[in-house]
Amino acid sequence: MACKEWQLHLEDYRLATRVYDLAVAALNSGPEFKRAWENAEKTRQDCSRSRAALLHHEHEHACVKGTERSAATTASDTKGHSGG
Numbered sequence: 516m517a518c519k520e521w522q523l524h525l526e527d528y529r530l531a532t533r534v535y536d537l538a539v540a541a542l543n544s545g546p547e548f549k550r551a552w553e554n555a556e557k558t559r560q561d562c563s564r565s566r567a568a569l570l571h572h573e574h575e576h577a578c579v580k581g582t583e584r585s586a587a588t589t590a591s592d593t594k595g596h597s598g599g
């Protein structure tokens with residue numbers, strides 16, 4: 516069973532993807548495109564950060580069993596330190 520902290524990470528990740536989804540939905544060919552694009556990029560990085568945090572927790576804490584953990588963690592980067 517995944518621990519509470521893992522569930523918080525998951526929540527974070529889910530939220531981040533929703534924000535990203537909205538940011539991408541706001542993209543259009545108007546004059547604000549560049550700004551909207553940069554905003555979408557920022558939210559995309561948030562997604563990848565929260566995803567990395569989730570996978571990192573799984574790796575360190577090993578509280579999630581019976582998932583495709585090994586497949587997921589090999590894809591994540593191990594260069595660590597996102598600061599904060």
Ligand SMILES: [Zn+2]
Nearest residue numbers: 518521576578
């Ligand atoms: Zn855990």
